[in-house]
Amino acid sequence: xxxxxxxxxxxxxxxxxxxxxxxxxxxxxxxxxxxxxxxxxxxxxxxxxxxxxxxxxxxxxxxxxxxxxxxxxxxxxxxxxxxxxxxxxxxxxxxxxxxxxxxxxxxxxxxxxxxxxxxxxxxxxxxxxxxxxxxxxxxxxxxxxxxxxxxxxxxxxxxxxxxxxxxxxxxxxxxxxxxxxxxxxxxxxxxxxxxxxxxxxxxxxxxxxxxxxxxxxxxxxxxxxxxxxxxxxxxxxxxxxxxxxxxxxxxxxxxxxxxxxxxxxxxxxxxxxxxxxxxxxxxxxxxxxxxxxxxxxxxxxxxxxxxxxxxxxxxxxxxxxxxxxxxxxxxxxxxxxxxxxxxxxxxxxxxxxxxxxxxxxxxxxxxxxxxxxxxxxxxxxxxxxxxxxxxxxxxxxxxxxxxxx
Amino acid sequence: xxxxxxxxxxxxxxxxxxxxxxxxxxxxxxxxxxxxxxxxxxxxxxxxxxxxxxxxxxxxxxxxxxxxxxxxxxxxxxxxxxxxxxxxxxxxxxxxxxxxxxxxxxxxxxxxxxxxxxxxxxxxxxxxxxxxxxxxxxxxxxxxxxxxxxxxxxxxxxxxxxxxxxxxxxxxxxxxxxxxxxxxxxxxxxxxxxxxxxxxxxxxxxxxxxxxxxxxxxxxxxxxxxxxxxxxxxxxxxxxxxxxxxxxxxxxxxxxxxxxxxxxxxxxxxxxxxxxxxxxxxxxxxxxxxxxxxxxxxxxxxxxxxxxxxxxxxxxxxxxxxxxxxxxxxxxxxxxxxxxxxxxxxxxxxxxxxxxxxxxxxxxxxxxxxxxxxxxxxxxxxxxxxxxxxxxxxxxxxxxxxxxx
Numbered sequence: 001x002x003x004x005x006x007x008x009x010x011x012x013x014x015x016x017x018x019x020x021x022x023x024x025x026x027x028x029x030x031x032x033x034x035x036x037x038x039x040x041x042x043x044x045x046x047x048x049x050x051x052x053x054x055x056x057x058x059x060x061x062x063x064x065x066x067x068x069x070x071x072x073x074x075x076x077x078x079x080x081x082x083x084x085x086x087x088x089x090x091x092x093x094x095x096x097x098x099x100x101x102x103x104x105x106x107x108x109x110x111x112x113x114x115x116x117x118x119x120x121x122x123x124x125x126x127x128x129x130x131x132x133x134x135x136x137x138x139x140x141x142x143x144x145x146x147x148x149x150x151x152x153x154x155x156x157x158x159x160x161x162x163x164x165x166x167x168x169x170x171x172x173x174x175x176x177x178x179x180x181x182x183x184x185x186x187x188x189x190x191x192x193x194x195x196x197x198x199x200x201x202x203x204x205x206x207x208x209x210x211x212x213x214x215x216x217x218x219x220x221x222x223x224x225x226x227x228x229x230x231x232x233x234x235x236x237x238x239x240x241x242x243x244x245x246x247x248x249x250x251x252x253x254x255x256x257x258x259x260x261x262x263x264x265x266x267x268x269x270x271x272x273x274x275x276x277x278x279x280x281x282x283x284x285x286x287x288x289x290x291x292x293x294x295x296x297x298x299x300x301x302x303x304x305x306x307x308x309x310x311x312x313x314x315x316x317x318x319x320x321x322x323x324x325x326x327x328x329x330x331x332x333x334x335x336x337x338x339x340x341x342x343x344x345x346x347x348x349x350x351x352x353x354x355x356x357x358x359x360x361x362x363x364x365x366x367x368x369x370x371x372x373x374x375x376x377x378x379x380x381x382x383x384x385x386x387x388x389x390x391x392x393x394x395x396x397x398x399x400x401x402x403x404x405x
Numbered sequence: 406x407x408x409x410x411x412x413x414x415x416x417x418x419x420x421x422x423x424x425x426x427x428x429x430x431x432x433x434x435x436x437x438x439x440x441x442x443x444x445x446x447x448x449x450x451x452x453x454x455x456x457x458x459x460x461x462x463x464x465x466x467x468x469x470x471x472x473x474x475x476x477x478x479x480x481x482x483x484x485x486x487x488x489x490x491x492x493x494x495x496x497x498x499x500x501x502x503x504x505x506x507x508x509x510x511x512x513x514x515x516x517x518x519x520x521x522x523x524x525x526x527x528x529x530x531x532x533x534x535x536x537x538x539x540x541x542x543x544x545x546x547x548x549x550x551x552x553x554x555x556x557x558x559x560x561x562x563x564x565x566x567x568x569x570x571x572x573x574x575x576x577x578x579x580x581x582x583x584x585x586x587x588x589x590x591x592x593x594x595x596x597x598x599x600x601x602x603x604x605x606x607x608x609x610x611x612x613x614x615x616x617x618x619x620x621x622x623x624x625x626x627x628x629x630x631x632x633x634x635x636x637x638x639x640x641x642x643x644x645x646x647x648x649x650x651x652x653x654x655x656x657x658x659x660x661x662x663x664x665x666x667x668x669x670x671x672x673x674x675x676x677x678x679x680x681x682x683x684x685x686x687x688x689x690x691x692x693x694x695x696x697x698x699x700x701x702x703x704x705x706x707x708x709x710x711x712x713x714x715x716x717x718x719x720x721x722x723x724x725x726x727x728x729x730x731x732x733x734x735x736x737x738x739x740x741x742x743x744x745x746x747x748x749x750x751x752x753x754x755x756x757x758x759x760x761x762x763x764x765x766x767x768x769x770x771x772x773x774x775x776x777x778x779x780x781x782x783x784x785x786x787x788x789x790x791x792x793x794x795x796x797x798x799x800x801x802x803x804x805x806x807x808x809x810x
Binding site for chain 1: 413444445447448449450451452460461463464465484485486489490493503504505506507508525527528529530532533534535536537538539540541542543544558622623625641642730731740741742743744752753754
């Protein structure tokens with residue numbers, strides 16, 4: 001059996017853990033009603049459904065979480081074919097399976113509940129809170145025309161649900177990281193001077209197959225396998241004409257998916273002995289490893305993510321390098337880039353994400369990088385869990401190259 | 406190697422075939438500019454990107470197709486890390502990789518092109534044309550504030566691109582159907598009275614694994630394996646306490662994914678000899694098989710889909726049955742429910758989809774169903790390709806139960 005995806009019962013366990021967070025999240029944010037409004041989620045998913053619904057639906061459906069008479073009530077309005085499945089899951093106070101259309105059922109339910117606010121899944125900043133399509137927004141505005149002045153972004157709800165990992169989620173992410181490190185270690189005896197990036201990637205695939213896990217991002221770029229200085233950093237796949245050489249590095253960005261949860265780790269190998277590492281490479285590597293420690297020492301709940309980014313960015317610049325043109329770290333969960341917060345700079349492209357507060361039980365990468373003059377990219381990527389007072393590394397951080405002689 | 410997904414080069418071939426359709430589609434629809442505006446498509450995909458871009462992107466990106474000075478021009482505005490990948494694909498007239506934000510680049514490009522209309526991916530009716538999120542719509546409206554009165558739905562563009570299958574796509578869908586039928590045939594010797602639905606599903610999984618193909622919809626409901634009259638029709642998974650019995654049927658809804666393209670076929674087995682089939686079951690089965698032939702005889706380009714649905718629905722009702730509470734047929738492609746058109750009734754939940762015209766090279770299912778009094782659901786599902794003058798079955802349609810003695 002593939003270990004890439006969660007079984008139905010494992011998924012349902014996480015969904016129940018998440019549902020138990022919702023009363024507090026809604027009341028803290030003073031939002032009394034949240035509607036997830038979707039259709040054909042196999043084609044156009046709303047990513048928060050993974051955490052609070054757990055399966056695709058076909059026809060127009062509304063999942064309503066509402067504080068009604070001081071209690072959390074949960075409703076599923078779905079096409080009649082999807083109704084039995086929702087009932088069987090046992091997570092809804094009421095399941096309504098409609099035949100011809102959702103319009104009247106949804107209008108009646110909202111009129112009965114008469115909420116003060118209606119949070120919907122749209123967001124300027126946070127892609128993971130932006131699962132409502134524009135077409136579905138227009139439909140909902142039409143159905144709930146008397147309530148459209150109460151519409152607001154569900155961003156704070158979704159960010160909290162997605163970001164705050166449950167006990168089960170933390171276990172699965174930890175296991176994904178451990179498998180990634182095991183595979184990295186198993187690669188060591190296979191790495192040789194003269195292999196192409198594609199050779200290396202294919203060898204990785206053999207090892208990955210034995211673990212029966214999935215890929216944290218598309219396979220052709222995972223693992224990434226950058227040999228030496230030849231290639232630009234970025235989203236290119238491993239090449240058949242780019243080879244490992246004595247005195248050069250292999251940089252690798254690699255993540256697996258274990259029971260639906262991802263890892264995302266970068267490691268570096270050096271073809272030669274420790275004493276053969278050129279001064280330029282050594283200085284860059286040490287800067288990166290120390291920058292990661294510096295980040296970990298400063299991360300704690302309640303800080304805005306950009307502050308950690310700035311500490312590390314400044315450190316790398318003070319060590320004489322051009323700043324890295326990406327964010328320091330992103331959340332990891334069911335996606336390698338899980339969204340919901342960011343340890344990144346206050347650049348336009350990141351919107352307000354770097355201003356969101358770090359919270360306990362979030363999982364982040366720390367991944368500064370340096371482009372060296374003569375040896376290509378030097379970078380590591382670690383993963384941490386934010387604790388009450390700081391953070392802890394999920395697997396041991398890399399402190400040196402892995403040497404291939 | 407898995408046969409579930411397309412290789413990069415195979416996908417690029419289909420993308421080039423699709424790009425060669427766009428000039429005609431834009432000019433026929435009198436639309437001079439189409440913008441796909443997306444971010445983090447690994448989390449929130451716009452499904453049309455599969456056909457005209459072919460990979461996920463990370464930062465806010467705009468893919469622009471424009472008729473400029475009577476020629477189709479194609480631009481990709483992406484984050485700098487995604488730029489090399491887009492350049493390597495060789496399908497864009499220009500790739501702009503930005504560092505800090507897309508805003509100025511996008512505004513400048515649109516000001517230079519000065520289009521009369523700007524088609525965007527939102528739609529009330531067609532989920533596959535509704536990939537623009539509401540948050541991204543708000544961002545785009547802000548960036549292109551001088552042009553927002555030119556915004557319109559890209560529905561006709563997307564429907565045509567997605568619906569009109571290219572030669573390569575038709576080959577892959579045909580192969581997916583053939584594999585599905587082969588697996589159905591291989592199941593025959595394994596089917597026995599007294600197996601549970603879950604036993605049967607697990608046996609299917611063994612056979613599917615040998616073909617190394619993927620699943621056209623989530624695995625726990627695929628194949629669907631309905632034994633006898635016990636279970637409600639709908640989206641429930643096979644049960645461990647529902648067994649095949651002598652004199653009962655097994656109904657199965659099953660689809661594989663072969664190199665990214667789906668099949669979706671229903672077949673029925675009967676536990677007993679042909680002469681043992683009760684009159685009630687025989688009449689229902691023959692009605693379904695004849696209803697499918699009736700549909701196939703009437704399908705041709707230029708008809709609205711609801712007309713075919715009505716012919717078949719009336720036929721089933723005239724044979725003395727309650728009408729089926731779903732549409733007669735849906736498009737199939739990279740998804741089992743591929744969207745873009747529908748042979749369905751004019752019910753609220755289907756919006757205007759049943760009014761779209763059937764077109765040459767579309768692929769549809771035909772899947773009427775009957776709920777019998779004593780023997781559960783009777784249904785078949787076939788797949789057809791629409792031709793210049795009619796349609797043709799992709800694999801031989803079922804004309805009888807498969808008998809298990």
